[in-house]
Amino acid sequence: MKNKIIIVGGTGFLGFHLAKYYLKNNWQVLSISRKNPKKIRYLKSVNYLFVDIGDKKKLFTILKKHSNTDCIVNFSGEVDHSNSKKVFKSHYLGCLLYTSDAADDSLRVDLGGRRIIKKSTLLPAGPG
Helix, strand or coil: CCEEEEEEEECCCHHHHHHHHHHCCCCCCEEEEEECCHHHHCCCCEEECCCCCCCHHHHHHHHHHCCCEEEECCCCCCCCCHHHHHHHHHHHHHCCCCCCCCHHHHHHHCCCEEEEEECCHHHHHCCC
């Protein structure tokens, strides 16, 4: 059975390149994003799933369905940082949804020791 990775923000620049890497290494790749990839970044073997990570119920439904995932990598976030509420929701609150302590009992997902990796720029931290 192939190893499986979920890339949240998989249609962006970093997610696309990570997906290519894992496909080359014979992994099953799932991408969770709000929108379709640009034509140039579409990878035929990737399973694209569409949800805003701020939609807790929909996100956890997907994570429960794919509970046999080996690793989750989170590249999600707002590219346009002019709306601070959207940035906070996608970079901070969205990331909290992956931790079982942040999820309410009805949505809790047993991560079973899976690795969760959150990568981002320093921009969401705000002005220095």
